[in-house]
Amino acid sequence: KQEVTQIPAALSVPEGENLVLNCSFTDSAIYNLQWFRQDPGKGLTSLLLIQSSQREQTSGRLNASLDKSSGRSTLYIAASQPGDSATYLCAVRPPGNTPLVFGKGTRLSVIA
Amino acid sequence: SAVISQKPSRDICQRGTSLTIQCQVDSQVTMMFWYRQQPGQSLTLIATANQGSEATYESGFVIDKFPISRPNLTFSTLTVSNMSPEDSSIYLCSATRGLGTEQYFGPGTRLTVT
Numbered sequence: 014k015q016e017v018t019q020i021p022a023a024l025s026v027p028e029g030e031n032l033v034l035n036c037s038f039t040d041s042a043i044y045n046l047q048w049f050r051q052d053p054g055k056g057l058t059s060l061l062l063i064q065s066s067q068r069e070q071t072s073g074r075l076n077a078s079l080d081k082s083s084g085r086s087t088l089y090i091a092a093s094q095p096g097d098s099a100t101y102l103c104a105v106r107p108p109g110n111t112p113l114v115f116g117k118g119t120r121l122s123v124i125a
Numbered sequence: 126s127a128v129i130s131q132k133p134s135r136d137i138c139q140r141g142t143s144l145t146i147q148c149q150v151d152s153q154v155t156m157m158f159w160y161r162q163q164p165g166q167s168l169t170l171i172a173t174a175n176q177g178s179e180a181t182y183e184s185g186f187v188i189d190k191f192p193i194s195r196p197n198l199t200f201s202t203l204t205v206s207n208m209s210p211e212d213s214s215i216y217l218c219s220a221t222r223g224l225g226t227e228q229y230f231g232p233g234t235r236l237t238v239t
Binding site: 044047049054055056057058062112113115116 | 126129158166167168170173215217219224225226227228229230231232233235
């Protein structure tokens with residue numbers, strides 16, 4: 014059974030710092046991996062989607078990498094801003110017609 | 126991308142009553158899902174809403190408690206039946222156009238049962 018773990022559970026950094034969020038999954042047989050952002054009391058916003066054949070995806074200050082063989086992904090946020098404060102969720106899509114499997118998220122606070 | 130809206134955005138309901146949540150996607154999608162997120166927790170999948178057939182429920186969720194409809198490729202409803210305070214959660218609708226594409230989420234419905 015696929016399991017997704019995100020470390021750390023919470024992170025507090027000063028504004029301007031570069032940071033890395035980690036995601037690991039137990040079964041390397043995945044279709045793709047998606048990073049989401051969730052603000053308190055809100056829905057999820059898709060940040061980046063990485064297909065299993067890809068190594069990384071970039072969007073603005075965000076860069077996500079995928080190492081499928083080792084079961085790991087990282088989300089790199091450059092020059093963090095207070096507006097980046099949110100919970101970041103990692104989810105993998107197993108093969109077949111199956112739903113996403115989510116990690117528990119990393120709660121990020123960027124302090125001005 | 127796909128834009129998903131949900132109604133209502135929040136509600137306060139009495140124990141024993143039922144609430145139907147509507148989910149509308151701005152374009153046709155292949156798969157639609159319903160999730161629950163309890164306070165401080167991650168997402169739990171309730172079911173996959175199948176067009177024209179019964180929804181596929183995850184372990185621990187049953188049709189009598191969470192009936193789901195999906196009459197077409199852009200709309201679905203989730204009913205929370207015979208509610209108890211334990212049903213207080215955020216309920217999220219989600220959709221994707223296919224396994225290789227992004228999955229999108231609605232803004233959620235915050236349900237409080239008193």
